Amino acid sequence: MIKLIDKLLNGECFVVTSHCNPDGDSIGSITGLCMALMKLKKKVFIAMDDAVPSNLEFLMKPSKVAALEGDMSGEYSLIALDCGDYKRLCCREDIKTGASSIINIDHHVSNDCFGDVNYVDKEASSTSEIVYYILKQISKEKKLDIIDADIASSLYTGLITDTGNFMYSNAGADSFNMACEIIKIGIDKDSIVKNLFQNNSFSRMKLLGDALNTLSLHGDNIATIELTQEMFRRHNVESNSTEGIINYARDIENVEIAALFKEKAENDIRVSLRSKEYADVNVIAQKFGGGGHVRAAGCTIADTIENAKHLVLSEIKKALKR
């Protein structure tokens, strides 16, 4: 951490970026770190080509942050936050290549240490957690309380995004310690939680109700769930806003494989597959020209839901027999 802190304290101008399709941890760590660097009298710019998701816009609201989008001139270091791969950095090529050095701060297991200075802590729950402990160390060295409520709010957002609000196994003692200290600084935790997790649309909840009505068990370790065109029409919901629905099938006791059949159009069925502990759903998806990971995969079948279900269930049963 010493090398990283020296680099931050000795630099004058920083451009901060993260991965494409930014999430709460990327936007949280960007805004948190930028506000801290400004307190240290550094010149800071944010370079992010992708839009900030609407539920995270609140993080860009502090006026000091809103002012950070602009163009940089002169020498700068590029700080890459929460990005395991140089190619996924969400900024223009000339910003990447124009940097005098790249500072890579991340927690992804797959990070290949592409920076000139790399601080990759694969044990950390989130990049925001890493930034929090870096700022604490800087505060100690500079005898200055850097982490104010705005910075704390940004970093808390990143922390709860990447830990599923402390639900995932990556939430460790350091995560809870950080949360405890941040609460004491005084943040509007409820408002952040609301923005991230408690802002469902009414129609999406009605769609979930319809989906659960189709939930079926096949044996005791396979669960299926269906979403039809008729349901999307009835609740006036886009067929792409179905994230998380398959978890209701997967999170049933004894279920190992869950399959969601989504009728995107007539005879155009998107199949999502999830496994809980041991089954490889990637192999099943590949039988139908799809793919993914061991625990999450998908494929498309040009047939009716009924037929797609029949085909996929037969492959799932074969896979579970092995």
Added chain:
Amino acid sequence: MIKLIDKLLNGECFVVTSHCNPDGDSIGSITGLCMALMKLKKKVFIAMDDAVPSNLEFLMKPSKVAALEGDMSGEYSLIALDCGDYKRLCCREDIKTGASSIINIDHHVSNDCFGDVNYVDKEASSTSEIVYYILKQISKEKKLDIIDADIASSLYTGLITDTGNFMYSNAGADSFNMACEIIKIGIDKDSIVKNLFQNNSFSRMKLLGDALNTLSLHGDNIATIELTQEMFRRHNVESNSTEGIINYARDIENVEIAALFKEKAENDIRVSLRSKEYADVNVIAQKFGGGGHVRAAGCTIADTIENAKHLVLSEIKKALKR
């Protein structure tokens, strides 16, 4: 706390109980405290007339806990945990009246201090959190590490039950500090989270589907949801396994107050109320002889669901107008 700790350290025999329809905080605080008292060489019995919900049975598994269900003879103090009201204590009348004293440990705002010794901390997230800090104090006084992994697991279960896994506003700095210290003791956090939040029964998911079919908005900031006897029968689900269903109503965008109407029997409607940011649902529940907290309260109405809904909605609307 001094008086309470004296009472615990000087007593010889304790009978421990909680509220009817026990939840994770009641079973968690009971088992956590009982194991600790046994370590202090006390004679301990658990007196709970209602069954332990199946997803909490793991808390009763340690052999030292399983042995605690029996009958008491001689003098004993009754410890009431997580129960705001003497009438809701979940044990036989003769156990209540036979106690030489009642020790009331709770966090409900509505607690009327019915005990001979009362330790009611309305700021605490959960009774398990209170028990945790009591045990820490006893550990310090007795120079003894009382809180082992089994006790920590019980208390963590209570903590995450009552804070909705740190999602609710009652999760404060003390809650996160407790979580941090407990993780360091070493518990199987993932298994507890799975038991509480990711181990749904198939029939409970079908019940959720039925419940979501009744989800309605009243204006844009009130949502109601209903559970009828017919639904419980159809899915063969106990009427007490409905925890969490109300959150689907509360977590809709713009909704401030959510109400769940559960038909426990004909003309016996249990009403649960939740608020998101500012409304005081405790005041609303009190109008019907119930109570609870600012953000979570409940009451019982002896009428049909339709009439109960009418009555409660009218009070909710009044409260939101204020």
